[in-house]
Amino acid sequence: MDTNFFTNVYEVVKLIPKGKVTSYGAIANYLGAKKSARMVGWAMNSSHTLEDVPAHRVVNRVGLLSGKHFFETPTKMQELLESEGIIVIDNQIQDFEKVFWNPENEL
DNA sequence: ATTCTGACGTGGG
């Protein structure tokens, strides 16, 4: 089902532990569509209205807050991450590898 | 129906 892909993305994002982050590609890979990482981001765009989906915990493969511009305020995403113990400098997550949460590794 | 763009990722120069 096409809508299932979006729902699946939401489910995975919801499962991201507090203080951890993941990447669009990791989610896409977990869903079996690693080449469609863009769709993951697109799915988040629809999810931005949903409060159950912590989109701020999803960043690109480099740990860059690429989607912060889509939040209510450009600084909201960084503040949310920092409030969870994640250090963000210049839209870049510090110790990205440490706070990285891989769906395939945990699920 | 066609074209472009986009919260990405990988590969090549």
Add this chain to the structure above:
DNA sequence: CCCCACGCCAGAA
């Protein structure tokens, strides 16, 4: 190491 181009899929003009 930095820059450019391609692939993927979906939605908007």
